[in-house]
Amino acid sequence: MMALVEILIEIYFYGVIAYFIVVNMSYTILLLLSYREILYYMRHNSFSDYRITVQSELTPPISILAPAYNEEATVVESVRSLLKLNYGKYEVIVINDGSKDATLDRLIREFSLLPSNQVYEPVLETKPVRDIYKSHKPANRNLVVVDKENGGKADALNAGINVAQFENVCAIDADSLLEDDALQKVMKPFLEDDHVVASGGIVRIANGCEVVNGRVTKVSLSRKFLPIFQVVEYFRAFLSGRMAWQGLNGLLIISGAFGMFRRDVVIEAGGYNHETVGEDMELVARIHRTKLEKKEPYRVVFVPDPVCWTEAPESLRILSRQRNRWHRGLLDTLLIHRKMLFNKNYGIVGMAAVPYFFFIELLGPVFEFLGYISMIAMLALGILNVNMTILFFIVALFYGVMFSVGAVLLEEISFQRYPRARDLAMLLSFGVLENFGYRQITLWWRMKAFYDYFVKGVKTWGPMQRTGFSRGAT
Amino acid sequence: MSETILVAEDQQHIRALIEYKLKNSGYSVVAVEDGVAALTKARELVPTLILLDVMMPLMTGFEVLSALKQDQKTKDIPILLVTAQSKEEEVLKGLELGAEDYITKPFSPNELAARVKKVLLRHGK
């Protein structure tokens, strides 16, 4: 009996260590790949003068899609700043997703909107569109407002895609702020390579920054703890995660807050899926799948400096809801596309990206959670090797810190948006601090997402969530 | 003698070049590197002439120009604009706002000095 337990414990330990090594190897590889990609991007970008190229007549027009749900307080300001973006020709399509407040009235009044008879082909199925509004004022002629019955963010985006006139559509959260060159920078990959079908921009956290006239004028860190933890997280996710995956053409996520797509490709893939919370990731996964199944060449790219600033949650309650939703979205997307897992017909996506997201991003919290549980159980049974456990924790901590430091360094060699050394030191120390508490809290939220998904069956955004203009970032 | 010329130009080497050239031509020169500083200095010193770059951080040359023209104290100071490339609209906008003359980059330093001299003569200085 005793021997059996000992063997089991041994197997368990080996399992833990094997997983640990796989995870950290993956992170290391991603970090190194990102380093290479960022270096290339920095060099490549230094030869473009966006102030000159934007004036060209050849710059293709863009349809911007901004879904809105119960946003009466901010919608006018958001739309006004969207109409002022620095880009040649574009239209702004605001989709009022059956708001219960005065969102639509505010828009109509502020921009002198009148019902319009725009005829279009509803290629994607959506909840009924009540009316389309346009302005008769020359200054607002790029604005189109689609008023439809409530159907969720994905449904609203699909309605926007139907109405969109131009070849490229750009989905954004209207409460996030785009930097001046942002549109040109995400557009550029499409122009350099006809195979590019989607490109996503980096999302940064605006808390603590100075914002004047809808523009971030001074970058600095928030004074509150929670946003700083998220800044470090975002660095890891964007700079060392997405940057690396785009180099391998295995980028599975384009942020719903800022992503550009070829309209025909989105339609070909079937548009946004309105039955999932992770509609942004699900769409990208489906685009990969569609293109790979048709064996057509394509590329999904990530551009690390068209900056989109977003306000991060400052309360644990809202943050927990956001993380819960993200994790349910990830889970849902991977389940929908489980066919790609370890399927070599799907190339790098099937053999690397999906397995990574499945075993490391999705199940990571589960394994970690089980680790804590079994540790407690073994401690209770008196079979825990305390020294070993402490040693293991120290090693794990070192790795955790290392990857945060690595991500901050990527920022430091490239964009250096945080000019003060103090901010940099703060970021590095928060990379250490997050391992004591913050990491465990997010772990708990993500575990709860499994419970909500499988036991309670919550697959949608949830009643208390706003659909459009979400505060979320992924 | 010594007419004071205020030079507002954000690029360090060009600032140094203009400063050097004008000093050589016998003017006393004050140089600043952004729009806000240009405005403050102009109000403080009331120089004989201002050389204003259009593309500057904090406040563009145009903004400085219109602010100067609205101020009783500074509205009579002749202003020479320095614009990048020969963009017709930019030049026209500058002249409309009340600039005396303009110089487009790339420019010849000798020509710059000659124009400064001409503008000062025209204003009887």
Next chain:
Amino acid sequence: MSFQIFLILALAATATFLVIVISIGLVVHKALHSKTIQRQQKLYTEYSQQVAEIILQDLPTLPEDSTASGRFDQYEILLAPLKDQLEKMTKGRRSLHRKAVKLALIDFARDVAGETSDRLVYFSYSLGLVDDEIKLLQSKNWWDRAQAAHDLGVLRARRAVTPLAKGLEDEHPDVRIQAMQSLVILGGVHSLETILMKSKNLSRWTAIELSIIVMRFKEEAVPFLIDSLQSTDQSIVLFCIEMLAEIGFVSAVEPLRTMARDYPNTVIRAKAIEALGRLGDERAEAMLLELLRNPLPTLRFKAIEAVGRIGIRSALSALETRLKDGVLQEKILAARSIAAAGPDGISLLTSLKNAENEILRGVAQQVLEESRVEPSVA
């Protein structure tokens, strides 16, 4: 058991240790790097002062009959102190200082014209910087090649024309773009001949960069664009058509008409039809009317748009057919062109506002609405 695990953990710890060492290494590297940058900045400031002095120093006027070499002798004397200074340095230091001098020269060259700029050009030759840059055009790092291509243009190094022309065929697009821009600085509008001949497979981005160059010359570029309509490279032909339409010069109508009529490639034919519409020349009208009945949708759509742009009244009945028979996109295009034909077109659309077909009705309403908005826009 515990020994094995200990071993693995020890390995992990070693790895962690190494990784941390690397990251500390990076930080140190970063600090050193910023120090180098600081030093470079200081040198740059020093040399830009020095260069400013020698490019602005007044020279005695030369006699009327003196040759260019007389001028150059004067320049050489101006440069002598700087040259001496560099000569005395050790090799490593010299390369650092030369780099600073180069940056200063390039920055001045970008913004300075006239005799002052002649001096800068002479200095960069005399210091051997031009030859260095030409050598860099062969570098195995694309970014070095692109930078060199860029710098050679700014330094107005005519000696580099041939190697730069080779750069037009470089494997990296950034090198190609920089080579184009520099060639135009060096050779003016005539370099378009080489550029259009040697460039292949323009991406849309490269086309944008090149279009900015072409639009600087406008009419002067037209002969080169017309010549390159013969190119075998589709992207070049498309680019030339686009530019000819954009510039809007009449001598382009004839060749474009030939292309619109019987060019073997549909994409190019469609582009030529579009261009004819933009040029708005009546010589194309008969052919466009005929194209309204072309079985290929791409060509037909372009013809519908072109007819609308020119505003041909005799096209009304053909357009009405397209409005009634076409798919939604074609209906909208046809309706817009009908509206553009003037009062007759508007009254035709008004009569369709009550048509039985729901889509037709909608299209007519939408286009009428648009044509009401348009005047206030303009």
